[in-house]
Structures are given as structure tokens and as C-alpha cells.
Amino acid sequence: MKMKLYLSLTSPFARKVRILVQELGLSDLVNEVLVDPYNAPEDFLDANPLSKVPVLVTEKGEKLPDSQLIAEYLLTRGRGLAPMPRGGQRWALLRRLQLADGIMSAAVSSRREKLRPPELLNQGWVDRKTAAMNRALDALNAEAAELLHDGPVRMVEISLGCALGYLDFRHPQLQWRQDRERLASWYFSFAQRPSMQSTQPPAGA
Numbered sequence: 001m002k003m004k005l006y007l008s009l010t011s012p013f014a015r016k017v018r019i020l021v022q023e024l025g026l027s028d029l030v031n032e033v034l035v036d037p038y039n040a041p042e043d044f045l046d047a048n049p050l051s052k053v054p055v056l057v058t059e060k061g062e063k064l065p066d067s068q069l070i071a072e073y074l075l076t077r078g079r080g081l082a083p084m085p086r087g088g089q090r091w092a093l094l095r096r097l098q099l100a101d102g103i104m105s106a107a108v109s110s111r112r113e114k115l116r117p118p119e120l121l122n123q124g125w126v127d128r129k130t131a132a133m134n135r136a137l138d139a140l141n142a143e144a145a146e147l148l149h150d151g152p153v154r155m156v157e158i159s160l161g162c163a164l165g166y167l168d169f170r171h172p173q174l175q176w177r178q179d180r181e182r183l184a185s186w187y188f189s190f191a192q193r194p195s196m197q198s199t200q201p202p203a204g205a
């Protein structure tokens with residue numbers, strides 16, 4: 001029996017895990033199961049009562065919700081990522097990972113808000129999330145020289161690649177590349193990886 005990865009093709013959190021599976025050479029061990037968390041089947045709710053994708057169910061039946069937890073687990077199963085630096089460099093890298101995950105969360109939250117009927121839209125909330133994304137993007141642009149783009153990479157690059165891909169997909173009006181040439185150039189190169197190319201969100205979804 002294979003591991004089961006519940007996902008949606010539009011979720012940037014699920015994309016993170018799909019890319020990690022490929023980068024770790026674990027694709028043959030994982031069956032992808034498409035679900036809509038807003039129209040959730042029972043087996044998915046049993047795997048994650050919170051009704052969020054992604055969720056991984058291991059061969060032993062262990063149920064692992066949340067992309068970060070799944071990443072932690074998969075890193076015990078495969079090799080292929082670049083090693084984490086030590087000392088102060090490690091904390092700087094983990095901070096960048098938090099910023100990348102935070103951009104993703106803010107972008108998903110803002111997208112959900114914008115899907116509400118116009119009379120219920122909380123523009124103040126959208127503006128707050130947009131400001132947070134812009135500040136975090138500026139910080140990452142300033143540190144773009146620290147990011148890897150070819151050869152083995154780390155979770156920070158995978159997460160950031162998915163966050164920026166999601167901005168292109170759902171928030172093109174943000175024009176995140178503007179005045180962020182270093183980040184844009186890093187993404188251009190990172191996005192060529194086969195794992196990024198094969199997990200692009202479906203156009204028009």
C-alpha cells in the first residue's frame with residue numbers, strides 16, 4: 001500500500017508537499033487524491049477533521065495534517081534536499097521560511113475574503129493582508145542572494161516558490177515583481193525546476 005496525499009491542485013500548501021515528494025524522490029510511494037475541502041468526503045474528514053488540504057496518510061495509517069508536519073515526516077523518508085546551515089544562518093533561514101509561509105497564508109486568506117459577496121467584503125482585512133505580503137516580499141527581495149535555485153534546495157525555497165506562484169495565480173494585480181528584481185530573477189530560475197513545472201495550478205481554476 002502507498003501513502004495517500006489528499007490535496008487540491010489550487011492549494012499552495014498542497015503544492016509545497018507535492019514538490020517536496022518529487023525533490024525527495026518519493027513519488028512512487030505516494031498516491032495523490034484530489035479533494036475539495038469545501039465539499040469534503042468522509043475519508044478525508046476522518047484523516048483531517050479540520051478539513052484542510054494537504055493531509056498525508058502513511059502506509060501505517062498515520063494521519064498527518066498540515067504541510068509543515070508532512071514536510072517534517074517526509075524528510076525522515078527521503079533524501080535530496082540541501083543541508084540546513086548551522087548557527088545564526090539556520091535561524092535566518094528559518095525566519096525566511098516563516099515569511100514565505102506567511103505570504104502564502106495571507107494570500108489564501110485574502111483570496112477567500114475576495115470570494116465573499118461584495119456587500120460582505122471586508123476591504124480593511126484585504127488591505128491588511130496585502131500590506132503584510134508586501135513587507136514580507138520586500139524583506140525577501142533584500143535577502144534573495146541567500147536563496148538557492150539549482151541543485152538541491154531547502155524547504156525555504158520550495159515554500160517561497162509556491163507562495164510566489166500562488167501570487168501569480170490568484171493575485172496578479174499585486175504585481176509582486178515590481179521593484180523586486182532580485183526576487184523576480186530568483187523565481188524565474190527556480191520556476192524552471194521539473195517539480196515546479198509539473199505542479200503548476202491549472203489555468204482557469
Ligand SMILES: N[C@@H](CCC(=O)N[C@@H](CS)C(=O)NCC(=O)O)C(=O)O
Pocket residue numbers: 010011012013037038050051052053054065066067068108
Ligand atoms: N497550515 C495549513 C494550511 C492549509 C490550508 O489552509 N489549506 C487550505 C487550502 S489552500 C484549505 O484547505 N482550506 C479549507 C478551510 O480552511 O476550510 C498547512 O500548512 O497545510
